[in-house]
Amino acid sequence: MLVKDCMTRHPILIPPSTPAAEAQQIMTESNIRHLPVVGPGKRLLGLVTRQRLALEAGQLSSLSVWEITRYLSRLTAGDIMIRAGEVITISPDRTVERAARTMTENKIGCLPVIEDEIVVGILTEHDLLRAFQAMLGMPSPGVRVIMRMPDRKGEFAKLSRALAANNMGVMGIGVYPTPRLPGFYDMVVKISDATLDEVREALSQVEDQEIVDIREAV
Amino acid sequence: MISPNPEMPPVLRIDNLAVAYKVRGGEVEAVQNVTFEIYRGETHAIVGESGCGKSTVAWAIVNFLGANGYVKRGSIKFQGQELVGRSGEDLRRLRGDQIAMVYQDPMQALNPSMLLGDQMKEVLTVHRGMSDEEAQERCVKMLERVYMPDPANVMQRYPHQISGGQQQRVVIAMALLNNPALLIMDEPTTALDVTVEAAVLDLIAELRRDFDTAIMFITHNLGVVARVANRVGVMYAGEMVERATVEQIYHHPQHPYTQGLMRCVPRLGADKSTSLLYPIRGRVPPPNNRPAGCIYHPRCDYARDRCREERPSLRQLPSGTLVRCHFSEEIDPALWKPSEELELPKAQAEAQDAEPILVVNNLKKYYPVSGSGLKDVLGLGRKRFVKALENVSFAVPKGKTLGVVGESGCGKSTLIKTLIGLEDATEGKAEFLGFDITGEIQQRDLRLIQEMQMVFQNPDSTMNPSYTIGQQIARPMLRFGTVPKDQVRSEVIRLLDAMRLGESYYDRLPRQLSGGEKQRVGIARALASRPDLVLCDEPVSALDVSVQAAILNLLMEVQHTLGTTLIFIAHDLSVVRFFSDYVAVMYLGQIVEIGPAEAIYSPPYHPYTEALLSAVPVPDPSVKVKHIRLEGTVPSAISPPSGCRFHTRCPRRSLLPDPEVCQSEPPWRSFGNQHRIYCHLSPETLSSFDPVMTTGR
Numbered sequence: 001m002l003v004k005d006c007m008t009r010h011p012i013l014i015p016p017s018t019p020a021a022e023a024q025q026i027m028t029e030s031n032i033r034h035l036p037v038v039g040p041g042k043r044l045l046g047l048v049t050r051q052r053l054a055l056e057a058g059q060l061s062s063l064s065v066w067e068i069t070r071y072l073s074r075l076t077a078g079d080i081m082i083r084a085g086e087v088i089t090i091s092p093d094r095t096v097e098r099a100a101r102t103m104t105e106n107k108i109g110c111l112p113v114i115e116d117e118i119v120v121g122i123l124t125e126h127d128l129l130r131a132f133q134a135m136l137g138m139p140s141p142g143v144r145v146i147m148r149m150p151d152r153k154g155e156f157a158k159l160s161r162a163l164a165a166n167n168m169g170v171m172g173i174g175v176y177p178t179p180r181l182p183g184f185y186d187m188v189v190k191i192s193d194a195t196l197d198e199v200r201e202a203l204s205q206v207e208d209q210e211i212v213d214i215r216e217a218v
Numbered sequence: 219m220i221s222p223n224p225e226m227p228p229v230l231r232i233d234n235l236a237v238a239y240k241v242r243g244g245e246v247e248a249v250q251n252v253t254f255e256i257y258r259g260e261t262h263a264i265v266g267e268s269g270c271g272k273s274t275v276a277w278a279i280v281n282f283l284g285a286n287g288y289v290k291r292g293s294i295k296f297q298g299q300e301l302v303g304r305s306g307e308d309l310r311r312l313r314g315d316q317i318a319m320v321y322q323d324p325m326q327a328l329n330p331s332m333l334l335g336d337q338m339k340e341v342l343t344v345h346r347g348m349s350d351e352e353a354q355e356r357c358v359k360m361l362e363r364v365y366m367p368d369p370a371n372v373m374q375r376y377p378h379q380i381s382g383g384q385q386q387r388v389v390i391a392m393a394l395l396n397n398p399a400l401l402i403m404d405e406p407t408t409a410l411d412v413t414v415e416a417a418v419l420d421l422i423a424e425l426r427r428d429f430d431t432a433i434m435f436i437t438h439n440l441g442v443v444a445r446v447a448n449r450v451g452v453m454y455a456g457e458m459v460e461r462a463t464v465e466q467i468y469h470h471p472q473h474p475y476t477q478g479l480m481r482c483v484p485r486l487g488a489d490k491s492t493s494l495l496y497p498i499r500g501r502v503p504p505p506n507n508r509p510a511g512c513i514y515h516p517r518c519d520y521a522r523d524r525c526r527e528e529r530p531s532l533r534q535l536p537s538g539t540l541v542r543c544h545f546s547e548e549i550d551p552a553l554w555k556p557s558e559e560l561e562l563p564k565a566q567a568e569a570q571d572a573e574p575i576l577v578v579n580n581l582k583k584y585y586p587v588s589g590s591g592l593k594d595v596l597g598l599g600r601k602r603f604v605k606a607l608e609n610v611s612f613a614v615p616k617g618k619t620l621g622v623v624g625e626s627g628c629g630k631s632t633l634i635k636t637l638i639g640l641e642d643a644t645e646g647k648a649e650f651l652g653f654d655i656t657g658e659i660q661q662r663d664l665r666l667i668q669e670m671q672m673v674f675q676n677p678d679s680t681m682n683p684s685y686t687i688g689q690q691i692a693r694p695m696l697r698f699g700t701v702p703k704d705q706v707r708s709e710v711i712r713l714l715d716a717m718r719l720g721e722s723y724y725d726r727l728p729r730q731l732s733g734g735e736k737q738r739v740g741i742a743r744a745l746a747s748r749p750d751l752v753l754c755d756e757p758v759s760a761l762d763v764s765v766q767a768a769i770l771n772l773l774m775e776v777q778h779t780l781g782t783t784l785i786f787i788a789h790d791l792s793v794v795r796f797f798s799d800y801v802a803v804m805y806l807g808q809i810v811e812i813g814p815a816e817a818i819y820s821p822p823y824h825p826y827t828e829a830l831l832s833a834v835p836v837p838d839p840s841v842k843v844k845h846i847r848l849e850g851t852v853p854s855a856i857s858p859p860s861g862c863r864f865h866t867r868c869p870r871r872s873l874l875p876d877p878e879v880c881q882s883e884p885p886w887r888s889f890g891n892q893h894r895i896y897c898h899l900s901p902e903t904l905s906s907f908d909p910v911m912t913t914g915r
Contacts, residue, residue, distance in 0.1 A: 008226070008258075009258065009397075009399075009429065009430035010229065010258060010297075010316070010397075010398075010399030010430060010431070010432075012227075012297040012298050012299070013297070013315075013316070014299070015308070015311065022299075026298040026299060029227070029298055030227035030297075030298040031227065032227070040311065040315075040345065040346070040347070041315065041345045041346030041347060041348075041396075042315055042316075042346075042396075043346075118346065120397065
């Protein structure tokens, strides 16, 4: 899965002249936390986040009560945004795991997706969480199994042969090193159109592998 | 692709919108209380008859209402940002970047004096400041995306050098160049042939999926809606009366108006002997004179006192449908009976095989074309012809209807013009009541002219705007002397009554009539000389569905009482199926299949008929239609392909053991009951084709 497959296309975009108050309103009404600021032709100029809208206490104390109102009413998205040079972005052809890595490394919640300097989409934590669900076959019901297998070649082939022999289809799959047990891998497989017992029956025959967990899941 | 995120805010949210136009003596609210939203990757259709405010809503979104129009109430929010009251500069930026529109007539959206390439590149160079080469490359890519053949070459052409379907593709490609979040399409396929329309609709569905664009799709064609839309809003007289998913609208319409619309269109496979069309009585009220209470009550069969006093609000039913009706739970469309006032044609008695009234044999019509070379100017060049009709043969029994279908440019209209004498035939025989009618109309006997009349597509352009209706209908009577002079007036009134117009129309002028009424006058005029044969050239194409149903009923009634024979041209194949006894399918000047209507619409098919049927938008989302799309365009009639003219595009050609045989004249394959197919494929192969449409329900 690449960034372009799971990003949100056509994100809400604002021009830098938008008053900060309106930007805040758009975020609240649309229930979003990031607003890319663009110039003509959807060229990225910056990014407004919820944190950016929060005024810094230091700044406030330097202003008198009367000045605050005026200061706030003149504030535009262009004043408060993170400027384009500092915004971390991603290209639509990168992988999702790369995007996730960039986000965790920089501790950020959103990556504007840029192609030829133009905003084509936005990738947020939400999008990644949905991608994660999709990879494990989330919205449709089926039997979810965790198989534990030794870390050597040919183990997955054995499992898939067992699935093929029983005419079972896979709608989601994920594999990771078994936590706290070096030398083993756990594989989550979600199987459609089969009952719990059929799956248990079919997969318990696989040599050297063990069903760690099996359940019917949606 | 991950399924769309339901929590996402809508791309477009229209709330309680009212649009008013300032006119002499006040203002008119063209649109009232319209509320809907469109989400990412969704096609939301807006349907309704003409004049109900569909386009006004679209224009309000892009602030294109003209000098006298303005948004009176309500809000239009695009991507969370209010559009009402924005400055022109802001709107221009939003429109160019994120909202794109595609209109009905592609030729009007393209600049005729600029190369297509330059027009397309402008979108990128102006809005994005892109360099010329880069823009060129992107445009070519986008043209490829909309399946334009030879895109780099097309960029070097002018709009008039490509076909209508290709023009619309260029317009759609242009609209998508900036990857808009919202695409507004106002009747984008209405001006196109069914086969081209089908290809454009496929393209729209595909682009919506790939680009996640929200599409607002305005149309009056219920078949098109069933093919493209996810959700549908039905508008009536400026209000949205029902909003639901496409399945709900077609299978469980809640509002009486929606139910009425569904009864106006011929159902799949319906014909006039087994079913009836029920027009909606009355007409849409003008915006400055809307009734109090429910806006639809004067035409509603269920209206009660409450409907006359209290305006219903748009409320949600348990099924999720939003409807503007007080009593929609109590209405069961299955129990619906046509009201007494509605005049319906009596069921047709199955007539015995009558004598053929019109016999056409190997009729040819060639138009000479003059070349521009020196030789041609001097008259030395080889004479070239547009072969508009080639070996057309058929016979129409008395009192029956022959429907003629085919893409534009296939010779349907030439056939009719040749028969009526507006053009003389080049070769062949045509006999009407035993008289030869291949010559020009000047040489025809007055009696012969009287027996053959015509109804035109556009009643506006065939009526003298300064003559009253009465004078126009009386003219053929006086000319042919069918009625004694002192009885002409009473005869005209009798005809007006038969057309359900009444005496009060006698002194009116054409501009005081609606489109449907004008078409009735056109029919009355054609019938004034009591002809035996009436040629109808697309008589209902320009009309709304409810008016169309009324006109079709009227024509059937006329045929039933007077025993008139009809030749009926239409591009809507379900209407032809419904209305005709016999159908002829034409391609490039030739009849490729002819036979009784029900035989044409079920296997065996000519491969062209099969493709044509699979392109027809069916007003039922549960119907599965075989996906056959013809490649390329109709070849030029100046140098048509030799042998079977369809062989260059034939999708079934590979079934022949020797495809080269198509270069020679195909034989007529006969299937009994006068059903003939002009094809090289063996009758067994033709019979083995699956039906084009199957109901999924």
